Amino acid sequence: MATRSTSNHSLPDTPSSLPQFLRQDRSALVNKFHYIENLQRDRLTEQYENPEKESEWTRLTGDHIAYRNRYINVEPFANNRVKLxxxxxxxxxxxxxPIALGPRRYIATQGPKNTSTSQFYRMLAQESTDRTPSVVIMLTQTHEAGREKCFKYFPDSKDTPLELHPDPDLDDGFEGIVELLAAEEDPACRCTTRHLRLRYKTPTQEGQDDERHEKEIYHLLFAGWPDFSVPEGENRKAMLNLIDKSATFNLPHAVATATFPLDTASKPPSENTPSPRIIHCSAGVGRSGTFIALDFLLAHLEQGNLDTVPDDVDPILDTVNAMRKQRMMMVQSEAQFLFLYDVMRLAWLDHHDTSGTVP
Known part of the structure; x- marks a missing residue:
């Protein structure tokens, strides 16, 4: 696994070899963050001012929706959501x-609640393929600053599997158990990697035996990323290693040459499309969006697709905007937005330095 450079300080002199989008100063980047914030505000205002009119920014409302949300102000768009x-x-x-960036596929979701754990595993089972394991990246601790950020929806012991009982809200007969097969601490990623197995059954037609299924899951818990903030120091280096590691549990994701602005139109998965990696923090927008953006952009960097970007094109801004068209608030804070440029600047220099050392 390649180790990326992780310096936390700004370079004293911006190398002229950097592409234009990585040579912007802080004030220009802050203005760009305000720009995408205004775009999001306009989308939400359009929906609020015309509640009777269905648009691509329409969000679901009602008590049957609200009680399943962890936060009242973070909801998926009605036309771009996972349906159980x-x-x-x-x-x-x-x-x-669902988040599509070129041919890459992800699912961004909130941290499960105690009342939605069974629903989370239903989603995992239905959205993953039989060819590849499911990969779940958890970017939050269960509790931060004395508040629950995510329910502990995974088993800690081989002796105590997690039981998934039938959900009266769904009445689909789904039930099963989640077993812990192995767990290890990975110091390079500063994460706990759990190898899980989901065993579940679904009902068939009356008089027939229930269908029984198994699903292999790799669960990676990274706890070094504070809410609304960014990983610092060794946690930054570990997070970048985590991006690499999470991809190794799945078939390689296609990258292809990007055409910006990115086309986020829904495309049917190909025969070799792997299961989408499921990314969540607490709300499933800030840390989750930042992780997805870096996974996508670093893959393009590795393939050389960012070497000839025209001066009037900003792939980072475009990637964040493309995600926000699919899920609100992705890359939620200004600090997270600036973090993308900082990481990509250092990664670009590291990638193009033959000695492997960033100046």
Whole structure:
């Protein structure tokens, strides 16, 4: 696994070899963050001012939606959400959004609540393929500053599997257990890697035996990233290693040459499309969005696709805007937005330095 440079300080002199989008000063980047914040505000205002008119920014409302959300102000767009496979007339809602960046696929979701753990595993089972394991990246601790950020929805011991009981809200007959097969601490990623197995059954037609299934899951818990903030010091280096590691548990994701602005139109997955990595923090927007953006942009960097970007193109801004068209608030804070440029600047220099050392 390659080790990326992780210096936390700004370079004293911006090398002229950097592409234009990585030579912008802080004030220009702050202005760009305000620009995408205004774009998001306009989208939400459009929906609020025309609640009767369905638009691509329409969000679901009602008590049957609100009680499943962790936060009242973070919701998926109605036309870009994961729908649970339930019987007609039952609530198919889960606070999760499919994210497409070129041919790459992710799912950004909130940290499960104690009442939504079973729904989380239903989503995992239905959205993953049989060819590849599911990969879940958890970017929050269960509690931070004395508040629950995510329910502990995974087993800690091989002797105490997590039981998934039938959900009366869904009435789909889904039930099963989540077993811990192995767990290890990875010092390079500063994460706990759990190898899990989901065993579940779904009902069939009356008189037939229930269908039984198994799903392999790799769960990576990274706890060194404070809410609304960015990883610092060794945690930054570990987070970048985590991006690399999370991809190794799945088939390689296609990158292809990017055309900016990115096309976020829904495309059917190909035969070799791996299971989308499921990324969550607490709300599933700030840390989750930053992780996804870096995974996508660093892959393009490695393939050389950012070497000839025109001066009037900013792939980082475009990537964040493309994600925000699919899920609100992705890369939530100014600090996280600036962090993308800092990491990509150092990664670009590291990638193009033959000695492997950033000046």
């Amino acid at each position: 496979n339930v019987r007609e007339g039952f609530n198919d809602y889960i606070n999760a959004s």
